[in-house]
Amino acid sequence: MSFDLDLFSTSVIHAGLSADPATGALLTPIYQSTTYLQEAVGVHKGFTYSRADNPTVAALERALGALEGTPPAVCFATGMAAISALFLSILKSGDHAVISDVVYGGTVRLFQQILNGVGISASFVDTSRPEEVERAVTPETRIVFIETPANPTLKLTDIAAIARVTKRAGILLAVDNTFLTPVLQRPLELGADISVLSTTKYIEGHNATVGGSIATKDQALIDRLRLVRKTLGCIQSPLESWITLRGLKTLPVRMQRHSENAATVARWLEQHPSVERVYYPGLESFPQKELADRQQALPGGMLSFELRGGTEVGIAVMNSVKLCALAENLGAVETLITHPASMTHADVPAETRAAIGISDGLVRLSVGLENPRDLIADLDEAFRAAASRSKASQQAGTERRDACAAAD
């Protein structure tokens, strides 16, 4: 990839932020205030009520906008609030969206259990194949929404190629850039219209708060998003924006380290006899490595893998780790291990999961900032424990069978 993520090391600390004019406070105060005194009716500094706008939220929005290369972003209480507001800003009853088939389960749930009730439909297609996207677009389609790398199989979509399709069709392209963030992948520079982030993940990076953001250069869309946000009431709280802003300052160095660590762990997993397959954009074996190298500055901190022995062994491993935390979330300083089939993608129907490669044995790993040697030791131990447990239960199974055979 042509850009150096260190380009952003300065702007994440300084862009959009200046010392408080009244006191010189280096950091934006937490404006934990619902309302603002107006000088006269209709005369104010742009802030009237914190559901609409808040100075601390605005500081985060400016900083994210600077990072994305857009006007200030629009920040929400959660990633799902951001995604919901995005679709409600663009789609009306009868409209249609084309979405990556491998996508966060919450996005699927939004369409299949909520938006369908107001006449909005979606097709989930393999967006790694642009011709599939083209085929899925109808006269009612208003937007294509992709995740790349996709959660949890790491399947990539060629953003520039899809952008060509959407531009020809005169529709919008949104990219959920949560797994990489704008320091590792810049969708708007590749032709996308909208960049979506769950700031809960790498942006805040410390498991401290949920949040979401939408960035775009389209001012009309920005205005519409703010109206929808004000109406639904899903703005991020001042304290949470402040906490997120704090995390943003170390984003480039964290992403660099996450990616280095993930590469080390992925290489180790790949050669381990217990591991059937590893999905990681940095491995030579990754089917879309060429696209990863072209589209991303680094492979990132996320990987997933399948164990020999499938579901039972996968679950046994996840139950045996001590250093890796068995928990939802990703993109945090602590390493997190997750079982998509029962956790993040439980709301995706089982047949669909199987069709898109989310097997019951798939394990997702969000590699943190610990020393990778310690992570490898933890996984190694967990593999051993799982293998001996499985051997023991196989043994028990054999003994039971033998006993039954003898009893017959």
Place this chain on the structure above:
Amino acid sequence: MKFETRLLNFEAAPGDRCKPVATPIYQTATFRQESAVEFGDYDYSRSGNPTRAVLESQIAELEGGQRAFCFASGMAAITAVTRLLHPGDEIVACDDLYGGTFRLFSRILKGRGIDTRYVDFDQDIESAISPRTRLVYLETPTNPLLKIVDIRAAAELAHRHGALLCVDNSTMSPYLQNPLALGADIVVHSATKFLCGHSDVTAGAVVVNDPKVAEDLYLIQNGEGAGLGPFDSFLLLRGLKTLALRLDRQQQNALRIADFLSQHAKVSRVHYPGLPDHPGRERHLAQTRGAGSVVSFETGSFAVSQQIAEATRIFNITVSFGSVNSSISLPVCMSHASIPPEVRARKFLPQDLVRLSVGIENVDDLIADLDQALASASPVIEEEQIAAD
């Protein structure tokens, strides 16, 4: 487990059924008791708070100590240490000290029965020690001249004379230096600096091994009530998680900047333990794992130094150091202003000294910022000459 793993692998919420990965903020002043005659683990946040407890446990672990105590600021932590002394006791302190520490010793303790003798720890410390010396106190690298003091030697000396050794480890952090392992009895931190790392909390910490000293410090923390609050404890816990990562980048940047300054015509001297000619460098390398990210330099002219500080755009003029934000200051006017001029002169604190705290911004941006600031600064005397011609 390696240090960067230990930063992340600790019990975040002991006993909590929900098992949150991030420590809950126990923003509560009181705790309900089951019984009227026996207390549970917590009764009042001045005396103990679960969020602060997790922080204290983690700081102790990182410094290799038995117990740690967290306070509302670095000065509150240092003050608590001095409460271990009694009227008639003496402190022997290194003469290059943070201005606030000097002020505490010379304007608050003095006159309340505790005297301090200041010594250049490169010279003869022993002659300053008297039968009344109860505490030997030092910083290394010192603030702001970055002089290096041999901790092990100071510890042996202190112990030989029945005194405790306290080391202010703020310029290094436990990632780079562990004074307890070198024989110190007490470590203090302005946790505001590297531990927190984000310029958003003032806090202090004291770490000890000896159980009796620990008991005394607890009495002080509880009795005088300067313990760190729960929200600040949470922020500090969060900042700690990236300590190693931040310092790695800060040191990389600092070395490049120190090199750049060393070659600049307007810079007469650079102080940085990472430079080959820094006095005490061998001693520093023997007791630490890195040079840190505080760099000081001299220009020969106070006016030039002031111009440089005011011309930088990325380096903010602020007190404090150790944050992800780079900052620049003139110690003589800022962090060390509370040291009287005659004392400053005696300990050779140059008026024109500029202190940089190097952050994690892009190093090319930082160097370019210093370059333009240096370029724009001109000695006042030159202008006078031109006017005279």
